[in-house]
Amino acid sequence: MMINVLHLYYDLLNLYGENANTRAIKHNLELNKIRVNVDLKSLNDKIDFEKYDIIYIGSGSEENLFIALDDLLKRKNEIKKYIEDNKYLLLTGNSIDLFGKYILNNDDNKIVALNIFDYHTELINEKTFHNASVNRIVGEVIGNTKLIKNKIIGFENRCDLNFNIKDYLFEVDNKFSNDLTNNQEGFIYKNVYATHLIGPLLIRNPYFTDYLLSKLCKDNNLKYKNVDELSIKAYEKYLENFDNEKE
DSSP states (O other): OEEEEEETTTSSSSSTTTHHHHHHHHHHHHHHEEEEEEEEEOOOOOOOOGGOSSEEEEEOOOHHHHHHHHHHHOOOOOHHHHTTTOEEEEEEEEGGGGGSEEEOTTSSSSOOOOSSSSSSEEEOOOTTTOOOOOOOEEEEEBBBOSSOOEEEEEEEEOEEEEEOOEEEEEEEEESSSSSSSSEEEEEEEETEEESSBBBHHHHHHHHHHHHHHHHHHHHHOOOOOOHHHHHHHHHHHHHHHHHHHHH
């Protein structure tokens, strides 16, 4: 049995070295003696979505995000079927924007997105947000999730707000939330896990990685357990240092 992984738009949406998320998937599965294949696909590539057990899409510049969107729109029916078939999709950074109804850009133009989910995106500008003349949400994030008892850590550097998300993934400080009005961050639906957190997410959060991969393996009749003790030590050291900085 082999787990097939697709890193989609590995070249366009890899702004913060987010390809480390697919490396984390491969590394942890191989430590469990599970065979893994990682494919890199981008614009106009032929893709057999049914082949893949998990797809990852990362963050990118606003320009590259819209380039990727044009390509994704051609694949909408295949992606929607993939999601409804309970396959795994991991989104980090602004790739979450691609799957909502539309993206309102800085010129107040509505750009049609995949419209698979009911939320929509508004890009931050001086009319909606202002922080030291830089219209971005930036900072270290520590949060919680109902999925595991361990804290979630990461980093945000974004200029997008997501509205009307009902099923959120993480609970964070309001200033890092989806629309800045509550503590809800990210999105979850079936086996779709979407978050603004970068860092990369799976490198910095070994317990969340274990949750995701153990669930993936169970669905594929494979056994998985955490064997990467070094990543846990790094995670615990970060939390210790963060707590010391607050004192």
